[in-house]
Amino acid sequence: MYPASFEYHRAASVKDALAMLTRFGDDAKLLAGGHSLIPMMKLRLAQPAHLIDIGGIRDLAQIREDGGRIVIGGLATHHQVATSALVKGKLGMLAECAAMIGDVQVRNRGTIAGSLAHSDPAADYPAAILALEAEMLVEGSGGARTIKAEEFFIDLMTTAVQQGQILTHVSIAPIAAGVGGAYLKHRQPASGFATVGVAALVALGPDGQCKRVRVGITGLGPKAFRAKAVEAALTGKAPAAIKDAAALAADGIDALSDIHAAADFRSELARVYTRRALEQAVARAKA
Amino acid sequence: MKIAGETTLSARRERVWALFNSPERLSKLIPGCEKLETLGPDEYAGTIVVGVAAVKGTYDGKLKIEDKRPPEHYRILVDGKGKQGFLKGAGTLDLAERDARTTLVKYAGDVQIGGPLIQVGQRMIDSAAKMMLGQFFAAADAELKAEVSGTVARQGFLINFWRYLVRLIRSAFGRK
Numbered sequence: 001m002y003p004a005s006f007e008y009h010r011a012a013s014v015k016d017a018l019a020m021l022t023r024f025g026d027d028a029k030l031l032a033g034g035h036s037l038i039p040m041m042k043l044r045l046a047q048p049a050h051l052i053d054i055g056g057i058r059d060l061a062q063i064r065e066d067g068g069r070i071v072i073g074g075l076a077t078h079h080q081v082a083t084s085a086l087v088k089g090k091l092g093m094l095a096e097c098a099a100m101i102g103d104v105q106v107r108n109r110g111t112i113a114g115s116l117a118h119s120d121p122a123a124d125y126p127a128a129i130l131a132l133e134a135e136m137l138v139e140g141s142g143g144a145r146t147i148k149a150e151e152f153f154i155d156l157m158t159t160a161v162q163q164g165q166i167l168t169h170v171s172i173a174p175i176a177a178g179v180g181g182a183y184l185k186h187r188q189p190a191s192g193f194a195t196v197g198v199a200a201l202v203a204l205g206p207d208g209q210c211k212r213v214r215v216g217i218t219g220l221g222p223k224a225f226r227a228k229a230v231e232a233a234l235t236g237k238a239p240a241a242i243k244d245a246a247a248l249a250a251d252g253i254d255a256l257s258d259i260h261a262a263a264d265f266r267s268e269l270a271r272v273y274t275r276r277a278l279e280q281a282v283a284r285a286k287a
Numbered sequence: 288m289k290i291a292g293e294t295t296l297s298a299r300r301e302r303v304w305a306l307f308n309s310p311e312r313l314s315k316l317i318p319g320c321e322k323l324e325t326l327g328p329d330e331y332a333g334t335i336v337v338g339v340a341a342v343k344g345t346y347d348g349k350l351k352i353e354d355k356r357p358p359e360h361y362r363i364l365v366d367g368k369g370k371q372g373f374l375k376g377a378g379t380l381d382l383a384e385r386d387a388r389t390t391l392v393k394y395a396g397d398v399q400i401g402g403p404l405i406q407v408g409q410r411m412i413d414s415a416a417k418m419m420l421g422q423f424f425a426a427a428d429a430e431l432k433a434e435v436s437g438t439v440a441r442q443g444f445l446i447n448f449w450r451y452l453v454r455l456i457r458s459a460f461g462r463k
Contacts, residue, residue: 036341040341041341043371043403043406044403045341045342045403045404045408046341048341118340118341121410156411156415157340157411158339158340158418221414222417222418254417256413256414258409258410260410
């Protein structure tokens with residue numbers, strides 16, 4: 001399949017890309033790794049008149065430590081995140097999540113900001129980003145702003161990034177000692193997407209109880225979300241309470257249903273994977 | 288694709304019924320609706336731009352209303368086509384009086400969707416439909432609330448007054 005014709009523009013900098021976004025408005029799409037946009041263009045579901053390639057802005061592909069936080073450039077590929085010594089050392093759960101995305105080709109081309117801005121309901125990153133309470137740095141012609149992960153995902157494939165803005169960096173506080181994280185997914189065998197994916201982060205207190213709990217779930221609803229009922233049910237309790245807490249994972253969620261997994265099955269997957277992810281996070285917090 | 292659900296709107300049933308039978312007002316509430324014209328009694332033609340993420344398409348379609356039982360029920364038939372796919376289906380709308388100020392809206396439908404859209408969009412079409420329905424009902428609720436608080440009613444009065452003036456001037460100059 002061939003895409004509809006479009007004009008190709010190569011942006012040399014974020015400023016350059018923003019200027020083009022302003023100039024072309026609604027007719028333009030940003031091209032990063034292209035692993036969601038290009039297939040849609042080939043099927044002619046997406047027919048942007050202007051494609052602004054930001055792939056050449058190499059500054060945006062850096063992963064660095066800045067003021068005690070890990071700052072990941074939007075163009076960092078999944079492979080880069082999965083294999084970065086910095087991410088593996090300080091944000092093990094995120095590296096684990098990146099390593100589970102799609103297949104080798106997808107991980108070599110797909111980018112973290114591309115995945116987050118696209119916000120596919122079955123994408124892996126959003127779950128981890130929510131559990132890690134990451135901050136998204138978004139730049140627009142009016143300046144830059146920071147958006148909390150929880151306020152970033154708005155609805156199906158809809159994020160807080162507005163027309164004319166670019167998600168440039170993701171900033172995350174390192175996982176501290178005594179805190180364990182885990183990302184687990186039920187993998188859709190054909191696409192590699194998550195039928196359901198759960199990211200868990202647990203901080204254990206000196207008394208061995210769960211002091212702080214964060215759970216992000218993807219694949220279950222139209223957008224990834226924080227399972228607050230699970231978090232509340234486990235906070236202040238011993239890890240023995242995980243089973244009961246995880247049973248709340250799908251509460252209040254209008255679960256997706258498709259030929260691969262009906263809503264009931266998806267909800268059950270969410271409960272089971274939440275339990276497993278929490279157990280693994282606790283085990284890692286102890287280690 | 289089967290769609291079913293219910294929602295509560297902040298107005299009594301007659302007013303909700305009036306809204307759901309007014310193409311001019313509906314066209315402003317349906318997400319992406321560019322045009323909704325009356326073809327004949329209970330028959331309409333419309334154009335809607337559906338956009339979720341990068342997927343964007345224009346669809347032209349016809350709507351037909353059947354089995355009208357004011358102020359509580361109608362059946363709606365939809366037949367639409369765009370470059371990326373087609374849509375054909377039927378649904379029902381039922382309005383129940385909850386109390387003097389709120390109406391329970393129940394909707395159910397069965398829609399066939401085909402074309403390239405279904406190839407990639409299958410797992411997301413349900414959610415996209417729910418999202419658009421949610422946007423529509425939120426807009427409808429806001430419109431009904433505004434009507435109660437009088438803002439729209441006042442605008443309506445102004446529009447009517449303006450039309451009256453125009454008619455007056457036209458007739459004064461002997462035009463129709």
